[in-house]
Amino acid sequence: MHAVNGVSFHVDEGELLAVVGESGSGKSVAMMSLLRLLPMPPAQIASGEVIFQNRDLVTLDASELRQVRGARIGFVFQDPMTSLNPVFTIGYQIMEPLRKHLGMSKKQARKRAAELLDLVGIPKPADRLDDFPHQFSGGMRQRVVIATALACDPKVLIADEPTTALDVTVQAQILELVRELRQKLGMAIIWITHDLGVAAGIADRIMVMYAGQIVEHARVQDLFENPRHPYTRALLDSLPGRHTRDERLRSIGGQPPLMMAEPSFCPFSARCRHAFDRCLAENPPLERVAEGHDVACWLEKLPEGEARRDH
């Protein structure tokens, strides 16, 4: 199974990069492999490098990697119930990285933990340190997870569908919190989501993934105003908010492919309305088509006019 193929991207300091794709598009696997969080074997990074502050994370040994994970790069997962340990108090769980990575004393760590809970908007933080995860609601639990991820003041925060398990009004609270935290702390964030609405609201740049590859990458306004890859356009078209009510939703027929071998064709070609012979013979590379806008599609190589025939 080739879950992620030839994915290259960068995140600048203080920037929010959203990674958008459907389930199975490889968006989580790509980001987990940055920190080698996948069980290896069976997972294997066949090639590539991950440069973080001028060091290649792929070649670090286990103890060096531990110093990066949790300390310099924080992680927030989708389901707050499974990422918190039910048998430890949340205070213990927030203090753990502080004591391990920053060598704080118990007293210092406790003080810092209460500050962190306050930062993520949990009322009466000092009193809640001794509570267990089940004593918090879903939204509060996700705030605790964010506090844990922020504990060591990371440079990069990777958030994997952090609001997907939450209700919309709670999601709105968490999104607002993240906007605030970005201003206060100025870290870079990689935000993995399948919800284009969420991405539109918080991202600086968006990367669209399909079948383990980046198919389009652009600044957020460019992506929504001028989507160029047929998959991005079809995805936007299938959203109910972008139609008048009497129109049918434009669905994308078929299913995403399973990449069992290195792709020798465009993975979207089977579902693409514009596919032509070259799409079946060669996999298009991600290439720059405009300032800050990259697309992996052979249509871009067709003469002007013909390439835009669908519009």
Next chain:
Amino acid sequence: MTTEAATEAPAMPPPAPAPLVEVSDLTLHFPIYAGLLRRRVGAVRAVDGLTFDIRRGETLGLVGESGCGKSTTGRTLLRLYEPTAGRIRFEGTDISVLEGERLRSIRPRMQMIFQDPQASLNPRMTVGSIVAEPLVEHGVLDAAGRRAKVRELFDAVGLNPDFVNRYPHEFSGGQRQRIGIARALALDPDFIVCDEPIAALDVSIQAQVVNLLQDLQKKLGLTYLFISHDLSMIRHIATRVAVMYLGKMVELADVGALFRDPKHPYTKALLSAVPVPDPKVEATRQRILLKGDIPSPANPPSGCRFRTRCPWAAPLCAETEPEWRVMEDGRRVACHFAH
């Protein structure tokens, strides 16, 4: 005054379609038992006094956050749960009191499509026998007739009829949801409760299933109760929308009116929280952020249940429960201050 009665009818605006389902004061409490003797110590008030109707041929959207009682409402309408109090009338027949054979005879007309097509299809049955099961159960058609009907149903939901002998795991999520839809259609129902039918599907697949549901509605004259937390999809598919909060309905209005001009403060907050796939809108829109979390339905706040998170809350709200009143434009709202 016989002439008045005769002239009154044509002078009225075109009548709303007759209700297919009429619900009055529907209540469902799940008891909580505790202690050594398993005494009843309280109740989760999952659904608490709902009054509304569903018109023939419409799609009534039912929205709310998790735990607000929307799924319980859907299931109670089909008598999958026994209501604690209240009436459910289906075409005028009070089905909340029907028992045994009389209830069974009305069941084919009301069906359900479930959220998780993985969990609602028996993995050890072929998809053909899954779709045929309601026909067998209700003794409709002979074996050959059933086989023909199943193929017809597969065709209607866009599945290849040659796949009837396959098992659920051989299908993708969207296809499995189509199988669930085919099963719901087997007995030619009038009314289908769709309980989050697209929540488990990817965006591009959601559109396929929603289009299918709309096509079937047009072709077969179906009436839907469409339960969802996805407000943008509700806006697309529903005729009218009911908003629930903590076991109560807070607002019920035509879809256009509700999205254009929500009256209840909870509806306003809910709509403002939905992310819009447009960065320009996202950058400029006003958000109403609710404080805190939904209280427990086992111990709801006194008076208005939304008051603990409501930006408009006043002392009156803690004392008196707001009436489920009809506003000038015909919508219903439960708020002292909505105008």
